[in-house]
Amino acid sequence: MKKEEKEEQRRTPYIDAYLKYIQDKNIVFDVPGHHQGKIRTDFDKLFSHQVYKNDVNCPRGMDNYMHPTGAIKEAQDLFAKACHADYAKFLLNGSTSGNLVMLLSALKANEKILLPRNVHKSVINGLILSGAIPVFILPNIDTQTEVANQPTLKEWKEAIDKNPDIKAIFVINPTYFGATCDLKRLVEYAHKKNIIVLVDEAHGTHFYFSNKCPISAMEAGADMATLSVHKTGGSLTQSSVLLVKGERVPRYEVIKAFNLITTTSPSSILLASLDAARKYLVFKGSRQIYNAVKLAKQAYIRINEIPGFKAHSKDYFTKKCHSFSYDETKLCVELDKLSIDGFEFYKILKDKYNIQIELAEKYVFLLLFTIGSEQKDVDRLIDALKEISEKYYDENVVYADPHYMSSFPVMKIRPRVAFHAPLKVVDLDDSLNMVSKEMVMAYPPGIPIIVPGEVISQEVINQIKYYEKSKATILSDWDSTSQISVVDEENWDYELEEKNIE
Ligand SMILES: Cc1ncc(COP(=O)(O)O)c(C=O)c1O
DSSP: OOHHHHHHTTOOHHHHHHHHHHHTOOOOOSSSTTTTTOSOOGGGGTSOTHHHHHOOOSOTTSOOSSSOOSHHHHHHHHHHHHTTOSEEEEESSHHHHHHHHHHHHHOOTTOEEEEETTOOHHHHHHHHHHOOEEEEEOOOEETTTTEEOOOOHHHHHHHHHHOTTEEEEEEESSOTTOEEOOHHHHHHHHHHTTOEEEEEETTOGGGGGOTTSOOOHHHHTOSEEEEOHHHHTSOOTTOEEEEEOSSSSOHHHHHHHHHHHSOSSOOHHHHHHHHHHHHHIIIIIHHHHHHHHHHHHHHHHHHTTSTTEEEEOHHIIIIISOOSEEOTTEEEEEEOSBSSOHHHHHHHHHHHHOOOOSEEOSSEEEEEOOTTOOHHHHHHHHHHHHHHHHHHBOTTOOOOOOOSOSSOOOBOSOHHHHHHSOEEEEEGGGOTTOBBSSOBEETTTOOOSBOTTBBOOHHHHHHHHHHHHTTOOEEOSSSSTTEEEEEOGGGOOHHHHHHHOO
């Protein structure tokens, strides 16, 4: 970034307009109805009453979220410049909404998109809403850790060549566990064939602010990306950003899709946190991310000295798991001869040691090191792991075979058509070979085991039962996973339905 461009990044236009509005001490007759904190509630037990006082919507002077021309637009433009994008849109419902905007703006009903099967549930929702046809590319699954990583560049290219009618590809940069693909070359290959590249960068905001990270979507030349700034960029939960480069997806389509899914009542608090996070990242991000990587590397060494735990480095993901690169702010740790599983470990760590980690699966857990990570917290974690090791390490423990599905289910009908098809609710045990109407997944990471339109296989049934037994949090349309919604194929004319549902 040039010197004058960096200087410009010192500005916080939204925060400035906000401050002025609050300092004006206005008398209000607008929403929100608490009228800048005229009521007292138990909310004050959690936060200073100032939160109410500062909670405003889109009053005069603070711009309009749906049609920004002032402070919001300036703040978005600064964000776009910081990330080498042509323009940015602030999102208030996470990358969930970013994924919806990307799919809705890039694809029309019945157009095809190539995407890895380990996408987040919001992407499947985007398929339902847009009516697009998914062509899934299989992630490389590491059977040792049961982690789904990236398809290789070769696999991407082969899938693109095999599907000449695809309009877009969808890439995850990085996956939940940190794996990345050769994004730059993939973008070049796709663009040569006039294919749009959409990137889910929910976990990759920090890539834009450090040379210790894999390449970012905008740097790689992708058309659009969604960043959960709240995940790794330091803004408040839910606040995210959509970045757009070029006109392969017309601006009109992007704004139309954004207007379709977004709230008309933006949280000023969340918007301000995006303006603040961007400035922080530009000026302090690089140092803090360097620190995060340093702490992750130190934790890697120390964890590997504790019996019962096997931490994995970048090398593991690039050499063994065929990933192109790896986000070293993440640390994936495998359990090794502990007499408890990952779900139990997760609970003990929180309940006994007050340590909250990002996620645990049956045999692995994931630690995030961020711009907020501190040495003393790593030290506490290591002490806790040592105690857990002393109590639960047992040389004789033999783990059961990995449980990850060896193949993904076959898609019979488009997710949108399945979504609208007649409903039949059946016991999970009776659902074999039926077409699912719903998505079922363990959360986190929120990667669907089955999606609407796919045929339920025995492996799917086993996988759902396995998560249920493991007491993982399972998301589905029902309170209990003993039932599942399927397409009532007996009372349904598929051909007619496919014709009628655009
Ligand atoms: C890969 C991926 N994409 C998208 C999302 C959705 O992001 P958000 O929680 O900001 O809506 C997540 C959330 O965990 C995710 O893991």
